[in-house]
């Protein structure tokens with residue numbers, strides 16, 4: 001499964017929380033700053049009584065903190081140590097990487113910026129702060145109606161915008177990535193997404209870090 005450079009045309013889409021970022025930053029941040037805790041929402045989400053969009057709206061209503069305070073908390077979290085190198089290879093040999101997330105733009109862009117990756121396109125939900133009040137807008141509201149920003153709909157839109165019919169690569173770790181599977185030709189999965197793929201008999205390559213994906217995709221990866 002080696003993409004010797006230039007042989008194939010591919011678009012690479014990567015999830016952020018728990019995939020590019022080592023942990024689920026959005027989940028931890030929204031739990032940390034929730035005035036009531038989010039255990040009840042987790043229960044509703046786990047039993048599929050509310051969708052991701054509804055859940056994110058409710059989580060945002062429970063915030064009473066500034067953007068700056070939340071970003072100061074987020075600063076403790078790191079990106080996968082091999083991600084920046086993976087981006088460099090992807091940009092040298094193809095169309096680069098698009099980040100698809102069902103989190104929030106402000107902390108994703110903040111963390112990418114710390115690694116010199118602020119140029120990466122990020123398609124996700126939009127956080128609006130008014131002092132200590134947080135509301136969420138859903139600029140990408142097409143799709144399954146359950147996701148805040150449905151990754152399947154984003155991949156379809158980007159493919160059609162770019163008139164692309166090559167190989168779609170998707171890298172993810174969780175349940176918010178399940179919609180993307182149907183639009184993906186080459187799937188790299190870890191965490192809950194990998195368990196889901198095994199349970200559902202979905203073809204995928206398991207990975208631990210972006211170095212594993214680099215080795216699989218780029219013939220000259222060292």
Ligand SMILES: [Zn+2]
Nearest residue numbers: 144147150179
């Ligand atoms: Zn979806």
